Amino acid sequence: MVVNADSMQVYDTLRLLTARPDEADMGGIGHCLYGHVPAASAYSTGAWAREAQALVAQLKGEGRLPVFVGGTGLYFKALTGGLSDMPEIPAAIRERLRERLKAEGAEALHRDLEARDPETAVTLKPGDGQRIVRALEMVEATGKPIRFFQQQTGPMIVDPDRATKYVVLPERKLLHDRINRRFQLMLAGGAIDEVRALLALELPSEMPIMKAIGVSQIAALLKGELDEAEVIEMGAAATRQYAKRQMTWFRNQLDDSWQRISSAEEVL
Structure with missing residues (x-):
């Protein structure tokens, strides 16, 4: 069972912009915690950890193993009991x-x-x-x-000593080329309509989904403040900056028990 560990892919909107897998990507394999949270919800790391804990227990009872995939570092810290156990807010x-x-x-x-x-x-x-x-x-x-x-840490959901752990650290030029191409393809594939639909919900700007990379740039396009070429350039630049911060976090926060690979194909 593939389990989502990306804080933007939990939402039921912006499938293209967040690169949430579609049916073809899933290839008939079970996927959980994708696209199940309404855009109007302020979904937290704690909420994800509670869902992940229940899912791991269920899969264990069925004799199945979860495969956590994603880029939200705090989710992986939560898996191993490294995060504070924050209560839900009414x-x-x-x-x-x-x-x-x-x-x-x-x-x-x-x-x-x-x-x-x-x-x-x-x-x-x-x-x-x-x-x-x-x-x-x-x-x-x-x-x-x-x-x-x-000051209090949450429960250990996955035993880090028993888990097989990989972190993908692609070569920088290859990563940047993919980012530049990806943002252009997302716009051509319908990301503009996704953002238009999101803006129609009139959500507060501080809601997590409103901070997804590309939302502010495409919103500016819809207002006539940017043209498509500028949106592609700015969106790709924001994605590259995020990727840089993400790679830095992985290098600094994930210990040597995580195997560093340049491509997922290395373990397939």
Whole structure:
């Protein structure tokens, strides 16, 4: 069973833009945790870890093995118990704080956080609305500061000593060539219509799906602020920058038990 470990491919929209596999890509093999989360949901690493834990237990009972595939490093840390075990936030609290962020602004919420959780507030920039809201959510939902939960690690879902682990680190020029070609093909294949449909949902800009690479560039195209050539150039550049950060994270965070390969074909 192939299990998704990519934070954008969990959503039920932007299949092309997030490179979520289609039926042909799946080739008749079972795939889980792909395209099952509504775009309007603020899906967290903790939510993914809970789903992954339940799925691993189910597959174990069936005598089957999961194959986790993706590029979200925090998901892989969560698999091995390396992440804080954060509680779920009630939707009403989350929605109320997001509405406050829109109405009052990040700095006003930062002042609120200073009064309720000063130790966390001092570590956050007054303009960092997303993290400020996250900290306030914890205080409102649990009565405890977010650092209380950050100091606790979640359960081990997969035993890292028993798992076979690969990290794909392609040659830089090959990776960049693929990125440049991929973004052009996505536009030609329907990514513009995907973003148009996403924008019609009128979601808040801080929602995770709205931060998917290509959304802001294609939105600018739809507004007439960019032409297609500029969108391709800017989208590919943003993808290259993300890939660079991703490769750096992998090199620094994944220990020597992870086998470094340049292509998935090396293990097929």
